[in-house]
Amino acid sequence: MDEKVILKVENIWKVYPNGIVANKNVNFEVHKGEIHALIGENGAGKSTLMKILFGIEMPEEGRIILNGEEVKIENSKKAISLGIGMVHQHFMLVDSLTIAENIVLGNEPKKYGLFMNKAQMLKQAKECSEKYNFNINVGDKIEDVSVGVKQKTEILKALVRGAKVLILDEPTAVLTPQETKELFVELNTLKKQGHTIIFISHKLNEIMEICDRVTIMRHGTTVDTSFIKDTSPQDISNKMVGREIVLHVDKKPAKPGEVCLEARDIVYVNSIGKKALDGVNLKLRKGEILSVAGVEGNGQSELAAVLTGMIKPVGGSLKVLGKEIEEFEPAVLRKNKLTYIPEDRMTNGCAAKLSIIDNMFTDKIESFLKKNNVFIDKKKMKEQAEFLVKDFSVLCGSINHQVQMLSGGNIQKVVAARELTEDAEIIIAEQPTRGIDAGASELIRRKIVEFRDRGAAILLVSADLNEVLELSDSTIVMHNGKVNAYFKDTSKLTEEELGYYMLGVKKQTEKEVNAIL
Amino acid sequence: MSSVLESIFSTTFLFSVIRVATPLILASMGAVITSNAGITNIGIEGVMLVSALVGVFSSAFGFGPWFGFFMAIITGVICSLAIGYVSMSLKADSVLTCIAFNTMAIGGTVYFMYAVVKDKGTTIALQSGKLPSVEIPIIKDIPILGDILSNHNVVSYIAFLMIFVVYILLYKTPLGLRIRSAGKAPNALSSVGVSLLKTRYIALGVSGILGGMAGAFMSMGYVTWFSKNMTAGRGFIALAADAMGNSTPVGAALSSLLFAVAEALSYSLQITMIPPELVQMLPYLVTIIGLVAYAARKSSLDKKKRKKLAEQ
Amino acid sequence: MKTRKRMTVGQFNTWFEVLRFGLAIFIAFAISFIIMSFSTDSPFAAIGNLFIGPMTSVRRFSTVLETMIPLTFAGLAVNVMFKANQFNLAAEGALFMGALMSAIIAIYMPGPPIMVIIAGMIAAGIVGSLVCAIPGILKIKWNCSEMVISLMLNYVMLYFGTYIFNQVARDPDSAYKASYTFREGVNLGNIIPRTRLHAGIFIVAVFVILTYIFMFKTKWGYKLRVTGSNIHFAKCAGISVAGVIMSSQLIGGFIAGVGGSTEMLGMYSRFQWSSLPGYGFDGVILNILAKENPAYVPVAAFFVAYLRIGADYMYKQSDVAAEIVAIIEGLVIVLVAATAFLSKFRHKMTTKVSKNLLEAGGAR
């Protein structure tokens, strides 16, 4: 047995109830004290494999060897007791409880054998956060803290339980660049203290920056493991998808036309009473991609939600295609040829239990009716759905399968296929490629450019700076609920410059910002 | 009319409010525990019913009412766990499971009643005994208070004690922390290796204890026999009390008391010439109005708060 | 290759569902049989009577069909409301009020009986709609739990209906609580002599077909299904969800109301209900058995009605209380609704099927 190897999985098979083989014959080795990246396309089975390691899913076959001994991980409790900790991609925190309560949950200090010992609890949580140099206030309630602090709480939860092997499933997806940097510092500290980290991400640059080795998964199996220093981003992505992919979107210069969406003085107050939007002005023109950049939580998602009618602003006006919008309702806006790719595809983007075909035309079912205007024309729907599935290369068994059977990227393709409709004049795309692999991202980006060239106006809300720089024609930056900067020509913009505005280090004058109008 | 007022402002009115509220408080505490754990337990109605029958049987064929009380609690726990097994381990929808269970409880109690006493109506043919009433030493001598508070059935005192116990359990113990987490963020609980299933089973078990007590009170405190479908929707009312009280023990208890006041009022109003059907409707109407008022207040407060913040 | 593999797993699943359903019924009967054998010396005879009971005479069999009618209506009503993801249990109150409304019309409205019947049904439907709309409105406006509200509302309806009944329709000369008798000829006729089977069976058949078409073939049904499946998505896609929720409650209530009037005009000649008929919960039960598909609702209703009539026969022939049927129903429902029931076996089989296919065909 190799001394270095702390965790080893051999010949893991996992079949989901619907018959999809998510993991087939997976072999995977993690060395002690390394940061090991796991990367793979949509549906490659990374999450599934991690869930197996953390006892959430049971494999049908295969062995897990930890510290040279074969182990059976029946549940998370067992995993924790074996020193495995997992930070899931989605937060697993109780919002109404404090950080300390979240950290000690399941391991609560007691007094008189029956009651909570609050003092002891705070002490424990504090000691732990100090030990790993996590700068947080453990008495705060989760609902009041930032995403970064939540992520730290998640990691502390694992560490306080003595995790030696830490699984991080796409931990940076929701973090700002600054927070990501901070996290990386902390991960390096952990590494120095002897912890082993498995790091899942779709972002190659992060993997190149922090990881020691990388394992690539494709179609349910591990295809390759190599040292980061011996490989290159190009190499990794080739192995991931098994073909050359174009990392850059080719696009012709924009030809902006008339204004088709105009927002004035939009104000929105969120549920905890913060002014999430504080007098936002913007104009969107035909044939251009305007991107909205910004550090998460500065009002971009609220802006998208207001412009699509998902939430109602407390002040301001909106003009679409020259018409004043009285009612902020998705139905009204959609009637005005506005479509929307929402950020949260599972909540707002699809009905997971309905079939793919039923999810394809939800917004335009009225145009799939028979002559009497009551009955649905199933035949027309089927033809069109089959066409779109091909056009967007949605990987599925049949268009009658439930959407929930698809992997994340393919669900996103279904959403995009629905929203990128022929007669759409305004497209609001919110994080359209978040959390999906390069191949699918490229397809969606290409489609967006295609629609721009056809004369649609596109508002791209994205936290991915590469995407902003590559895809958009002009850019606005949001900071603290206000538009902080407007750049008419994105191609003249650099990543650093954008960062300054996003963090509020730099700020344009009102006149410069209002140049958009 | 004056006699109605007289009766409402009498000590006996408040006395009967407490009695009417007893099964509701117990059952609503059960509902509070389960809804905190993230389970909508409309099966509490059936749990009460089955416990009431088992209580009577055990009392009649066993060692008297306290044994019956004990067995009713055991039954409550077993029934609740059975609901849990089906809805959690066998993964059936919890509302559907509860509806199925209630159906089984209504029919099943009649089936067993018939099998034992050859009646489908009541078990009055059995001598099942009654849980005692208790005089509270000092309080009983205080003029008005004594008349209201003393000499209730022992289960009434247990019910009020349970409000306190449930409060402590939910907010001051590790188990309470887990139960609340199970309801608010089940993923969070499993992510730290605490079994969500186990936590919810425990919550259901505790609610079974409370439901069992409520059932025992119906058949061995309120009256001394079981009669077909004798809970008559009290479990549903408990659920409404839980909703009205925002799933807090004190809130749910106050809501139960509100219903009990309306119910007691409906008994007193019967002596007027107001049509009895309208009077009987009162408690349910009050509950609906209470639920709506609570929800409306919540949403208007929310709106106001936002408006105010926007103006700042 | 790919399509063949999907089909095979799909075929296995269909086969498995049938097996599971059968097994659920078998287990329910087995458990009930054990329970019965404690209280009777001849459990075999008892369970035999349960099965053959409804077949022992034309009249008994027609009783099954009669019982099926209100059950099916309730099942459809609940189906439409549940499909919009609203756990509205007010079908019970709607059925009661619908029955009362049509009874009042049948007593007082002049004109040819057929007109009276049609007017009665429509009025009953409207009343049913109003009843079921209440939880819907409160849900939309203030986000009140429709389940809790409807549970309370049913009692309000019982007492309110009884009040109306007393004021308007009660026959003071009757020696029991009953309305005046309906006008001559105001009933749904009789299809088979010496039974009570009435033309309501055709009405319910029409409603099953209409509900099915509505749900799966029309734009409204489509919007309803999307809303029920994911309300946020429906809203985002421009569906007016409040309208859909409201209309689903109105339609469900309408069906329940018509169900009440069909039962009233088909089976009785005067209104004499003094308690809630209990169809609201039955409707939920039927939906589980019918896998939430309106087309299967009558099948489920037949099954339940057959059991209940069989149980009555069994009780009459032996000393086993008919209420055992509640236990059988409950167990069947629980096992059918229990998605994890037999899941281990299913998983093992799926794994085997998938792996075999994989080895045989290669690609995923």
Add this chain to the structure above:
Amino acid sequence: GTGKVQQNSKDQTETKAPAEEAAPAEEEVAESTEESVGAEKSAILIINGNLGDLGFFDSANAGMQRVKNELGLNIQVIETGDDESKWESALADAAEEDVDYVIAVSPSMVEPMQNIAPLYPEKKFLMMDNTVDFAGGDYSNVYCATFKQNEGSFLAGAVAATLAKNTGKLGFVGGMDIPPINDFLVGYIEGALAVNPDTKVIATYPGDYYDPAKGKEHGIVLINQGAEVLFAAAGPTGLGVIEAAVDADKYIIGVDSDQSAGYAANGDEKTANQIATSMLKNVGDAIFRAIDLDLKGQLSLGKSESLGIAEGGVGLAKNDVYNKILTDDEKKAIDDIQAKVVSGELKVSTAIGMTTEELDKLRSSVAP
């Protein structure tokens, strides 16, 4: 065929009687069957509610036991529960059996009776406590008996007023606000007034026959209002009223059966002693009488009889408790009243056919 007959009669001897009565009964059957006239005959009773009410239905059931024991018939008692949709088919089911008498005992069974009886002209139907519309159809195979519950309640009211020596207030709990229940109330009020014209009567209706807890609350409210003696006509709900009376140490008047004896038989002496008397509605006796008469060929089918005190249809349970708590003078006074009612000297009103206004007027006149 004969096989079926035999099997049926064998089945039907396994009656659905309360357990404690069953054992001695069986032996008697064995000896009496031989010589009894009714040996080959059988009867089915439909209880369109549930047994265990210690009242009306239990009384009917007791009558059936007498029919079995004394007349030697095979009997069967079917409880249908309160699901109205089942009543008619239960009646038809019974009529389809190889049976001679089909018996229904509650007012609300009249409609099914009218629908079913003409379809089975070879069977004899007994309808208790209500009458079919003999003018409206061919019901030559139906015998109906109604009970003058107002007459019996008159006596109950008289006893109650006699016992209410302090406040003169009486309480009444009726299952529902409906004519047959109000018939009890009307008689009760008039009987009480006959003894003491200043008597006050408070009436309440829980609106439910199966919620004893509610019944108890109603009883308590009445007692709190100063009612000294209670009277409940409310099925199992009424049992809760009895509990309230017992808890408060008040007298209550039982209904339909001798409820004091019922409790005593169950071993509950304390309750038995609080039930001053019971207003008997001898439905069981009426069933027995009808079948007995028919076996002798004397029953006039196709007719309805109204059974009052004179016919033994209603009356008071003058049992030990009654004898103990009433003085001889008081008992004599009650007997006098009873004689006057029988002779027609005292006229008792009935709520059947009374308008709501008339009833309200009567109720208001005695309201405290």
